[in-house]
Amino acid sequence: MSIFELFNISKSIEIIDGNVYLMKYPVSIMSPNMFSDIQLRLIQEIGIEEASKKLYSTAKNGFYKFMNESAIKRKFENEIDVINFTNKVLTLTGWGKFSAEQDSFKKKIIVKVENSFMAREYGDSTYPCDFMLAGFLAGGLSGALKSNFDGTETKCMACKNSHCEIEIIKTS
Numbered sequence: 001m002s003i004f005e006l007f008n009i010s011k012s013i014e015i016i017d018g019n020v021y022l023m024k025y026p027v028s029i030m031s032p033n034m035f036s037d038i039q040l041r042l043i044q045e046i047g048i049e050e051a052s053k054k055l056y057s058t059a060k061n062g063f064y065k066f067m068n069e070s071a072i073k074r075k076f077e078n079e080i081d082v083i084n085f086t087n088k089v090l091t092l093t094g095w096g097k098f099s100a101e102q103d104s105f106k107k108k109i110i111v112k113v114e115n116s117f118m119a120r121e122y123g124d125s126t127y128p129c130d131f132m133l134a135g136f137l138a139g140g141l142s143g144a145l146k147s148n149f150d151g152t153e154t155k156c157m158a159c160k161n162s163h164c165e166i167e168i169i170k171t172s
Helices: 001-010 030-047 046-072 078-094 117-122 129-147
Strands: 011-015 020-022 026-028 095-103 108-114 149-155 164-170
Touching: 001 026, 030 046, 030 117, 030 129, 046 078, 046 129, 078 095, 078 108, 078 129, 078 164, 108 129, 108 149, 129 149
Parallel strands: none
Antiparallel strands: 011 020, 020 026, 095 108, 108 164, 149 164
């Protein structure tokens, strides 16, 4: 992300009565280890399958609303435009460094995430741990383009990969 892009997005951050807003949408700033600890505790209490579903769907629904409202102000032309905007927002809010490409058959979008704070805080894992990031990306596309998209993390730094990768596919 260029300094100009970062400056333009950062102009849309407001602090009003102790609340932080990004593009008029309320956000919260939390330390990465708190997110990681919450996720690990949830997995311990209800199991990986149920916890991953809850974290993914909550993130997807929340970011759907944000991107649905953002799409009214911006005219996204395609999936890559939405992913690029989503990546800027997620980078600005500290989730990692993102890049995206569409496969040659246009059946999926592959989002590369470098320096995912969740994977970094998680440490070594036997499973990919960026459930919320996958939900944010799928929800962002779904909200902006009025279709349903789903995301699955296929590579994860916590699983000893050099970076994380999330595949996004259109499901309807």
